[in-house]
Amino acid sequence: MTYVLTSEEKPLSGFGTFRAKVTALDPRMRIVMTAVYAVVVVSLSNLWVLAAALGLSMWLLAFSGLPSRKTLKRMAMMDSFIIFMLLMLPFTIPGAPIFSVWGLEASWEGLWRAAEIALTANAVILAVMTLVGSMEPVTMGHALFALRTPERLVHLMMFTIRYIDVLREEYQRLRTSMKLRGFRPGTNWHTYRSYGYLVGMMLVRAIERSERILAAMKCRGFSGRIILLEDFRFRRADLLFVLALSSALAALVWAEAVYAAS
Amino acid sequence: MHIVDGALSNPVVIGGAVAAVGGIAMGLRSLPLERIPAAGVLSASFFVASLIHVPIGPSSVHLILNGLAGLMLGWAAFPALFVGLLLQAVFFGFGGLTVLGVNAVNIALPAVLVGLIFRPLVARGSPLQGAIWGGIGGGVAVAATTLAVAVSLMLSGDEFVLAAKLVFFSHIPVMVIEALLSGAAIFLARRVKPELFVDTKGSLA
Numbered sequence: 001m002t003y004v005l006t007s008e009e010k011p012l013s014g015f016g017t018f019r020a021k022v023t024a025l026d027p028r029m030r031i032v033m034t035a036v037y038a039v040v041v042v043s044l045s046n047l048w049v050l051a052a053a054l055g056l057s058m059w060l061l062a063f064s065g066l067p068s069r070k071t072l073k074r075m076a077m078m079d080s081f082i083i084f085m086l087l088m089l090p091f092t093i094p095g096a097p098i099f100s101v102w103g104l105e106a107s108w109e110g111l112w113r114a115a116e117i118a119l120t121a122n123a124v125i126l127a128v129m130t131l132v133g134s135m136e137p138v139t140m141g142h143a144l145f146a147l148r149t150p151e152r153l154v155h156l157m158m159f160t161i162r163y164i165d166v167l168r169e170e171y172q173r174l175r176t177s178m179k180l181r182g183f184r185p186g187t188n189w190h191t192y193r194s195y196g197y198l199v200g201m202m203l204v205r206a207i208e209r210s211e212r213i214l215a216a217m218k219c220r221g222f223s224g225r226i227i228l229l230e231d232f233r234f235r236r237a238d239l240l241f242v243l244a245l246s247s248a249l250a251a252l253v254w255a256e257a258v259y260a261a262s
Numbered sequence: 263m264h265i266v267d268g269a270l271s272n273p274v275v276i277g278g279a280v281a282a283v284g285g286i287a288m289g290l291r292s293l294p295l296e297r298i299p300a301a302g303v304l305s306a307s308f309f310v311a312s313l314i315h316v317p318i319g320p321s322s323v324h325l326i327l328n329g330l331a332g333l334m335l336g337w338a339a340f341p342a343l344f345v346g347l348l349l350q351a352v353f354f355g356f357g358g359l360t361v362l363g364v365n366a367v368n369i370a371l372p373a374v375l376v377g378l379i380f381r382p383l384v385a386r387g388s389p390l391q392g393a394i395w396g397g398i399g400g401g402v403a404v405a406a407t408t409l410a411v412a413v414s415l416m417l418s419g420d421e422f423v424l425a426a427k428l429v430f431f432s433h434i435p436v437m438v439i440e441a442l443l444s445g446a447a448i449f450l451a452r453r454v455k456p457e458l459f460v461d462t463k464g465s466l467a
Contacts, residue, residue, distance in 0.1 A: 034359065035359065038267065038358075038359040038360050039360060041267075041268075042267050042268055042275075042360045074354060074355040075355055077354075077355065077356075078266065078355050078356055078357075081264065081356075082266050082269075084425075084428075085269070085422075085425045088424055088425050088428070089421055089425075091424075092420075092421045092422070092423070092424045092425070093421045110421065113421065116268065117266070117268045117269045119268075120266075120267050120268025121266035121267045121268050121269070121358060124267040124268070124358055124359055124360070125266070125267070125351070125355045125357075125358060125359075126355075128351060128352055128355070128358075128359050129352070129353075129355050132352050133352045133353050133355070137349070137353070140352070150286075150290055152290050152293055152295070152298060152341075153286065153290060153341055153345070155295075155298050155302070156293070156298060156301055156302050156305060156341055156342065156345055157345045157348070157349075158302070159298060159299060159301070159302020159303060159305070159306065160302050160305040160306045160309060160342070160345050160346065160349065161306075161349065162302075162306075163302060163303050163306035163307075164306045164309050164310060164349075166306070167303070167306050167307050167309075167310045168310045168313075171310050171311075171314070185316070185317045186317055187317055187318055187319050189442070191316070191317065192316070192439060192442040192443055192446065193442070193446045194446075195314065195316055195443055195446070196442065196443040196444070196445065196446020196447045196449070196450070197446055197447070197449075197450045198314075199311050199314075199325075199327065199330070199443060199446075199447040200446065200447035200448065200449070200450030200451045200454070201450060201454070202307050202310070202311065203304065203307055203330070203334065203447065203451060204450070204451055204454050204455045204458070206303045206304055206306070206307040207300060207303070207304070207455070207458065208455075209303055210299040210300040210302070210303040210304070211300075213299040213303065214296065214299045214300070217299065222295075224295040224298075
């Protein structure tokens, strides 16, 4: 996840700053539909149907009006993590051989399985990023609360969202001062100890910060209730979106059933 | 360490989700409103810390630090780490949605267990003794997480056995680094803020 810390953008601003088309839709509906979408796509197994699902995710991306290059780059980042596991599958699943390397036989069955996982993972994560990741993080918290997520879990999430940027800046200040003192990371005890102290210092400061936050919240009479700033409304456009996406999903399930029968 | 959607079998995914809901419920029970700011800020710190890349030879690894999270948060580490994983999946595209439960259990359960076992040891004795126990806890947490990832892969099918073994063995250097780092972090915390681990009852500072 290096790029998150090296790039200039703030980690959790996400895509929230873009006035994407999809932001006009009801956030609650987007969360529910994303969950439905994920469950349906994970249950599919035919490669053609999964390819169609990835196509559907691409369509969601185009429809949402998010910057597609940036989003696809993030998706590719995930692929770079799972590529080794996928590359191993053709060699570990027995079946009809394609070719052999150093006496190891790659099988078609393994290749199909790897393709199946890759298509599923990409289709789901792309839909998650376009439908939910396009929200303002705080809006996501409120929408989850409106969907009956436990209040304290939502509070915990909102605090995390709020302080990730703050603590990241603190981390960078500490790193800058280490750099100014001539710290250069390498593979040695000094580096690991220094990073350990860095983490320890961040935690100590975080605790002290949280004490000040609690005092400030008490001073303002915080009682633990979440006050929703916006009221969510399920409009006609939302209904249309739900109908369109549901029928697309139904078509996928139907295609899967047809392929399974044939 | 993240498993993606589509790789695991349905029983593993469902089992993970059920266990995660239980863990989150346990965590929230030990989290009164008074403690939410501390838990939230710590959750954010662990999120940021997990973005730190530490050099190892020609390559680098990113930290997990779930052992430290367990030591500082106890059961509350479960919802705190879950929130981190949720945000990573939604805003960065790491991991997946249906596997969120499995990923949460793999990372948060070792954290909670290490917290329960090692916290009394970390709080006792000199800062150095505490740091050594903290280091062991940090290493054990990552080892347990890797093992849990390997087991969830193996339960899903024999074809993952090789991948599971590779995941475990390739993470041995990470365990060592996490142990060293956690130890140093505990050492500093014990020196700078001795009262951090002292309080008798609370699972948080």
